[in-house]
Amino acid sequence: xxxxxxxxxxxxxxxxxxxxxxxxxxxxxxxxxxxxxxxxxxxxxxxxxxxxxxxxxxxxxxxxxxxxxxxxxxxxxxxxxxxxxxxxxxxxxxxxxxxxxxxxxxxxxxxxxxxxxxxxxxxxxxxxxxxxxxxxxxxxxxxxxxxxxxxxxxxxxxxxxxxxxxxxxxxxxxxxxxxxxxxxxxxxxxxxxxxxxxxxxxxxxxxxxxxxxxxxxxxxxxxxxxxxxxxxx
Numbered sequence: 001x002x003x004x005x006x007x008x009x010x011x012x013x014x015x016x017x018x019x020x021x022x023x024x025x026x027x028x029x030x031x032x033x034x035x036x037x038x039x040x041x042x043x044x045x046x047x048x049x050x051x052x053x054x055x056x057x058x059x060x061x062x063x064x065x066x067x068x069x070x071x072x073x074x075x076x077x078x079x080x081x082x083x084x085x086x087x088x089x090x091x092x093x094x095x096x097x098x099x100x101x102x103x104x105x106x107x108x109x110x111x112x113x114x115x116x117x118x119x120x121x122x123x124x125x126x127x128x129x130x131x132x133x134x135x136x137x138x139x140x141x142x143x144x145x146x147x148x149x150x151x152x153x154x155x156x157x158x159x160x161x162x163x164x165x166x167x168x169x170x171x172x173x174x175x176x177x178x179x180x181x182x183x184x185x186x187x188x189x190x191x192x193x194x195x196x197x198x199x200x201x202x203x204x205x206x207x208x209x210x211x212x213x214x215x216x217x218x219x220x221x222x223x224x225x226x227x228x229x230x231x232x233x
Contacts, residue, residue, distance in 0.1 A: 026058060028066045032076035036113065039077065043115045044122075047074060071123050078120050079127035084109035087133035090140040098140060099158070099217050102133075106162045107209060114170035117163050145222045154220070161216060165209040173203055 034055050038046030045051075049070055053060040067073045089101035110117060125131070138151045146154060174195060182189035195203045 026056065026062060026066060028076060030056070031063055031066055031073060032080055035073055036077045036080050036116065039116050039119055040113055041115075044119045046115075047077065047119055049073070074119060074123050075125075075127045077116060078125060079129045081109055081113050081116055081120075082127060082130040082133065084112075085130075085133055087136040090136040095140055095144045096217050096220065099220055100213060102137070103158060103162055103213050106159075107165055110163060110166045111169055114166050117166055144220075145224065147222075150222070158216060161212055165205065165212070168208070169202075169205045173201060173205070 031052060035047050035052050038051055038055060040046075042051075047070070049060050049063055052073070053063055063073075067076065084105070085102070086105040087102055089098040089105075092098070093101060125134075134155065137155055138148075141151050141154055142148065174192075176188070176192055178185050178189045178192050198204070198207075
C-alpha cells in the first residue's frame with residue numbers, strides 16, 4: 001500500500017516516540033530523594049524548589065502538584081533520613097540498653113546525610129515516621145518514671161547530643177591545634193600528643209560520642225526513682 005509524505009512523517013514520529021527512553025514519572029518520593037541528594041552535595045542551598053525542579057528537568061510549578069510547599073518537601077527529606085533510625089530497642093530492651101542502641105542508630109542515620117542537619121532544624125518535625133520513633137521514646141521514658149512534662153526536655157537533650165556528634169564527625173578529624181604553643185598550654189598539648197596512637201580517620205569523634213552517651217544514659221532515670229526499685233523494660 002502506498003504511503004504519502006504525511007503518512008511517512010506520522011510513522012517516523014511514532015517510531016521516534018517509541019525509541020525515546022521513558023521519562024521518570026514525577027512523584028513525591030522522587031522529589032524528596034532528589035532534594036536529599038542536592039542537600040548532600042550543596043547543603044541547605046540545595047533544598048530549593050528551583051534547584052530540585054532543574055535537576056528533574058521540569059518546571060518548578062510541576063512540583064506543587066505533589067508537595068504543597070518547600071516546608072513539606074523538607075519534611076519528606078526528614079522522613080527519608082529518619083526512616084533509618086531504629087527505635088525498636090526502646091520498645092524491646094531495657095531503658096538504658098534501648099537508649100544506647102537507639103542513639104547509635106540515630107547517629108548513623110544522620111552521619112550519612114550530615115549536611116541535612118542544619119536544614120532540618122529550620123522547620124518543625126512532623127514526619128509520621130519520626131513521630132512514631134518519638135512516641136516509642138515517650139512511652140519508654142514514662143515507663144521508667146519520667147513525667148510527661150519532662151519527656152521533651154529529655155528527648156531534646158539526647159537529640160542535641162546526637163546531632164552535635166554528627167556535625168562533629170563532618171568537620172576536621174581533630175579541631176584542636178596547640179602546635180607551637182606547647183609551653184603555654186602544656187596539658188592540652190600532652191593530650192593532643194596522645195592522638196598519634198589513635199585512628200587517624202576518627203581519633204576523637206566516636207570515642208567522644210560513646211563517652212558522652214554513657215554519661216547521658218547513666219543519668220537517664222528520674223531522680224525520684226533512684227534508691228528504690230523501678231520496673232525494668
